[in-house]
Amino acid sequence: MNKLRAIQLFVRLAELGSFTRVAEQLNTSKSVISKEVSRLEEDLGVRLLHRTTRNVQLTHAGEGYLQRAREILAQLEAADSFVQDLQQVPRGRLKINAPMALGITELSRMFADFMRAYPDIELDIHLGDEDVDLVEQGFDLGFRASSQPLDLAYVGRPLTRFGYHVCAAPQYLQQHEPIVSVDDLRSHNCFEYSYFKGRNVWPLDEGVSIGGTLRVNSVIFMLSAIKSGLGLGLVPEFLCREALASGELAEVLPNARKPELTLYALYPARHFVPARVLQCIDFLEAWFLRQR
Amino acid sequence: MNKLRAIQLFVRLAELGSFTRVAEQLNTSKSVISKEVSRLEEDLGVRLLHRTTRNVQLTHAGEGYLQRAREILAQLEAADSFVQDLQQVPRGRLKINAPMALGITELSRMFADFMRAYPDIELDIHLGDEDVDLVEQGFDLGFRASSQPLDLAYVGRPLTRFGYHVCAAPQYLQQHEPIVSVDDLRSHNCFEYSYFKGRNVWPLDEGVSIGGTLRVNSVIFMLSAIKSGLGLGLVPEFLCREALASGELAEVLPNARKPELTLYALYPARHFVPARVLQCIDFLEAWFLRQR
DNA sequence: ACGTCTGTTTCCATTTTGAAAACAACTGGT
DNA sequence: ACCAGTTGTTTTCAAAATGGAAACAGACGT
Numbered sequence A, B: 001m002n003k004l005r006a007i008q009l010f011v012r013l014a015e016l017g018s019f020t021r022v023a024e025q026l027n028t029s030k031s032v033i034s035k036e037v038s039r040l041e042e043d044l045g046v047r048l049l050h051r052t053t054r055n056v057q058l059t060h061a062g063e064g065y066l067q068r069a070r071e072i073l074a075q076l077e078a079a080d081s082f083v084q085d086l087q088q089v090p091r092g093r094l095k096i097n098a099p100m101a102l103g104i105t106e107l108s109r110m111f112a113d114f115m116r117a118y119p120d121i122e123l124d125i126h127l128g129d130e131d132v133d134l135v136e137q138g139f140d141l142g143f144r145a146s147s148q149p150l151d152l153a154y155v156g157r158p159l160t161r162f163g164y165h166v167c168a169a170p171q172y173l174q175q176h177e178p179i180v181s182v183d184d185l186r187s188h189n190c191f192e193y194s195y196f197k198g199r200n201v202w203p204l205d206e207g208v209s210i211g212g213t214l215r216v217n218s219v220i221f222m223l224s225a226i227k228s229g230l231g232l233g234l235v236p237e238f239l240c241r242e243a244l245a246s247g248e249l250a251e252v253l254p255n256a257r258k259p260e261l262t263l264y265a266l267y268p269a270r271h272f273v274p275a276r277v278l279q280c281i282d283f284l285e286a287w288f289l290r291q292r
Numbered sequence C: 001a002c003g004t005c006t007g008t009t010t011c012c013a014t015t016t017t018g019a020a021a022a023c024a025a026c027t028g029g030t
Numbered sequence D: 001a002c003c004a005g006t007t008g009t010t011t012t013c014a015a016a017a018t019g020g021a022a023a024c025a026g027a028c029g030t
Helices: A003-016 A019-025 A030-044 A060-087 A100-104 A106-117 A170-175 A182-187 A219-227 A237-246 A275-291 B003-016 B019-025 B030-044 B060-087 B100-104 B106-117 B170-175 B182-187 B219-227 B237-246 B275-291
Strands: A049-051 A056-058 A092-098 A121-127 A141-146 A154-168 A233-236 A250-252 A260-268 B049-051 B056-058 B092-098 B121-127 B141-146 B154-162 B164-168 B233-236 B250-252 B261-268
Touching (some): A003 B003, A060 B275, A100 A106, A100 A121, A100 A141, A106 A121, A106 A275, A141 A275, A154 A170, A154 A237, A154 A275, A170 A250, A219 A237, A275 B060, B003 B019, B003 B049, B092 B275, B100 B106, B100 B219, B164 B237, B170 B250, B233 B237
Parallel strands (some): A092 A121, B092 B141
Antiparallel strands (some): A154 A250, B049 B056, B141 B261, B164 B233, B164 B250
């Protein structure tokens, strides 16, 4: 017995109230309907319909089964559509949260590629470094850099790892005392990032308390200040990579031990994750892998 | 393809991660598993699993389908159990609301039979004539006598019909003026039932305003007062049948037009009605039919 | 490079299926 | 009261699908 088809036939039979009409509607013989429904009843060990020669009516068991069968069939159809839609070009809106600095640099290039690959997806990107609750604010996706695994209510996919560099403008280094050990930083103008969890302690080797004339909640702003030769900063690799390569900035204490962070893509651990979110994450993983 | 079995195999496969192990567990050959899952994928038009020679892993589509498939299978199982449990001896508790007078007479005999037939069902019977909200108070079943169809949020099954009689004790009739027309009632001591919707107008022929020295919210109480020869009452048939037959009471105005009420069994129109409620209603219908 | 373990495919006997026809049961009209 | 017309069930048998064994192909570990 094909139970699923038997159930479908039973539902149709309950709707049309006639074996003959079901057979006609499905272009098959009534013997098929009769046999299959009988087999279903046999399988259940329960009579679902009272048959007379004139009409077919549901038993109480049949009524209960009908309701449930309808729901099951609807869900099956939904499940089928789900996987089939996944094959389609995804469409719809993706609301995304990302740290400012990252969003301006790496992610802007990444999302440019993404938009080219999925022209039917609308992006709604919110850059900011404050802690936000993804679910509460209705975000489909968020980016977080962290050393430890992660929060709990979210699924996190590691995308890439990056380090930090202590950077300064060559001009600043010329005009100030040389920096050869971590402790030398104490007497320099070290900029502080407001949201940095260590506050005024930079995690170099065993850690060093720093101080300076700038405290700002934007690493981008800090970077311009550094480029202007005003002081030193602990800057994420992806932000200073270019400036270091071009000589616009110089690295200080390249051999000091510095933290490494992992960039995660986070999405709410909902019951059913929308197809376009899964597609997007696949794209993210592939993209960062390609960047290596 | 037997889609249902294919889905079951797919779920098992996702759990065990190996075609071979699924085949072993089900005492079948791996070719069956392979073929059936392939057919499912073909039917969906989607690849559910990545196969390598070393292991089997879900695609994203597969992950989504797996979640949904699990739910569907669980629901199917629940549906099957539902109809099968319906065949079993019902058990559990039934909370029932009924009018006081009816509960004391007809229903007490009915439920005695019911309890004998279904010894595993616990009855929690609340008799009272106040309007109660079945759902709010957690009743599985209620009884209402009414002339019109019914409320809306409930499913109602008509059980039986019954009429009313104007009754008095022979002693009362001897000691008072004879009653030959409906209007004669105006000068008699007519008892009033508090919950009666017509209040002090008895629905005899075109209706007649009555008055008397007793107004009570229990027809049983009223009946004893009538039996004591204190006055007249409009009494439901099922309450006075015995007393009329034995001569303890006499009927007045037997030919006046009186209302006929239908007794309904009501149950909340919930999504899924518990099996024992349906069983009970079946019993009710059969019982009242037998009483005819 | 080989052996071994994976999943897939092929082959064919077996089982299951399905349409048509015969059948049985009941209804409704006359 | 009967008969004709429908209804669902059963039978029949050819066609289709299924399932197990074995051959096959690919990937990993040694």
